Amino acid sequence: xxxxPMSTDPISTxxxxxxxxSTxxxxxxxxxxxxxxxxxxxxxxxxxxxVLLVLAAGAALIRDALVxxxxxxxxxxxxxxxxNLDVVQAQSWMVPAGVALALAGLALxxxxxxxxxxxxxxxxxxxxxxxxxxxxxxxxxxxxxxxxGVVRVRAQASRSTVRVQVVTTAADPEPVQEAVTRxxxxxxxxxxxxxxxRVRARTLGDS
Amino acid sequence: xTRAATAFDRSAVLLVGLVxxxxxxxxxxxxLGRLPVASQPSQQFSTGQLAQWPDQAWxxxxxxxxxxxxxxxxxxxxxxxxxxxxxxxxxLDGTDESGRLRADLSAxxxxxxxxxxxDLSIRSARGRALDDRGRRTIELTATxxxxxxxxxxEQATTAIARQVHELAGPDVAVRIRCHSxxxx
Numbered sequence: 097x098x099x100x101p102m103s104t105d106p107i108s109t110x111x112x113x114x115x116x117x118s119t120x121x122x123x124x125x126x127x128x129x130x131x132x133x134x135x136x137x138x139x140x141x142x143x144x145x146x147v148l149l150v151l152a153a154g155a156a157l158i159r160d161a162l163v164x165x166x167x168x169x170x171x172x173x174x175x176x177x178x179x180n181l182d183v184v185q186a187q188s189w190m191v192p193a194g195v196a197l198a199l200a201g202l203a204l205x206x207x208x209x210x211x212x213x214x215x216x217x218x219x220x221x222x223x224x225x226x227x228x229x230x231x232x233x234x235x236x237x238x239x240x241x242x243x244x245g246v247v248r249v250r251a252q253a254s255r256s257t258v259r260v261q262v263v264t265t266a267a268d269p270e271p272v273q274e275a276v277t278r279x280x281x282x283x284x285x286x287x288x289x290x291x292x293x294r295v296r297a298r299t300l301g302d303s
Numbered sequence: 304x305t306r307a308a309t310a311f312d313r314s315a316v317l318l319v320g321l322v323x324x325x326x327x328x329x330x331x332x333x334x335l336g337r338l339p340v341a342s343q344p345s346q347q348f349s350t351g352q353l354a355q356w357p358d359q360a361w362x363x364x365x366x367x368x369x370x371x372x373x374x375x376x377x378x379x380x381x382x383x384x385x386x387x388x389x390x391x392x393x394x395l396d397g398t399d400e401s402g403r404l405r406a407d408l409s410a411x412x413x414x415x416x417x418x419x420x421x422d423l424s425i426r427s428a429r430g431r432a433l434d435d436r437g438r439r440t441i442e443l444t445a446t447x448x449x450x451x452x453x454x455x456x457e458q459a460t461t462a463i464a465r466q467v468h469e470l471a472g473p474d475v476a477v478r479i480r481c482h483s484x485x486x487x
Contacts, residue, residue: 130478143312154373161367175357194331201323208317231483238449238486
């Protein structure tokens with residue numbers, strides 16, 4: 097069995113250039129589409145905490161076994177509370193503590209079932225290219241800054257909406273607001289779905 | 304993180320939540336005298352039997368075995384959270400008795416990242432091959448300038464995705480995640 101140079105140099109014979117006019121045939125629906133980018137589920141950090149608790153509990157039990165066998169000195173942590181127990185009876189704190197415990201449990205159950213977040217928006221319709229929604233604000237800011245008459249830009253963005261506040265030197269902010277809106281609409285048109293654009297312009301010096 | 308690890312995380316958190324709800328309701332129900340086994344708050348339960356356990360011969364053995372099981376479970380659980388494992392090389396079309404044709408996906412990912420970074424609309428890029436929720440995926444992460452035009456970025460990334468498909472085969476998905484640098 098022979099192996100081609102592919103294993104050491106995967107691009108030696110491949111046209112790995114960035115030339116968008118490459119003559120390679122267009123790939124179609126037969127290619128695998130990637131999964132949509134997703135954040136880790138909300139349950140992941142809680143699970144991390146549980147791992148540590150399980151690890152600590154296991155270590156404590158092993159320690160107690162070693163204490164019971166007189167391998168190490170000290171008092172067993174599990175034995176003492178068990179031996180001090182004699183009779184258990186309902187206590188007055190059990191209602192508030194029980195309710196708090198049940199609410200905490202309910203919160204954990206909700207966290208366990210929360211769907212993953214998808215903080216990225218697709219660029220184009222191929223499903224191959226994604227842009228962080230937080231970065232839309234940066235693109236919007238860079239774009240709006242280039243519009244004539246704009247001196248200051250503040251931008252916020254979510255996956256569905258880009259909000260921009262601009263300050264202009266023009267006495268009438270209306271045309272600037274329209275120009276910024278037009279430019280941002282064109283800039284974000286390749287996104288799928290394209291976000292809604294909300295622009296507010298005010299004249300420098302006006303509050 | 305694999306789908307199995309995610310499912311295990313969710314199940315474990317759900318189970319702990321259920322146990323907390325059940326014990327919380329039981330504690331409150333006991334004080335209110337609503338438990339079937341304790342209809343009066345004043346009802347007492349003797350734990351005399353329990354207090355004898357630590358004196359039994361089986362006690363330390365049980366502690367040790369349970370402790371080891373818990374530690375092993377925790378370690379296995381931790382291992383499931385290690386970063387996505389590297390993918391084995393894929394076998395390409397054209398493989399027959401005369402020889403195998405294989406592509407190392409990590410090398411393909413790095414080469415694609417290098418090629419992508421060569422485009423004017425891309426500042427830098429890095430690539431890796433991973434198993435994303437059961438799908439073999441070459442993922443490129445590209446940093447674009449805030450001043451970049453999205454059509455140019457789309458054109459460059461789509462071209463790279465096409466080339467990676469040609470190289471690694473149609474079964475390997477390509478995902479390119481773009482991050483924007485701060486505006487200059």
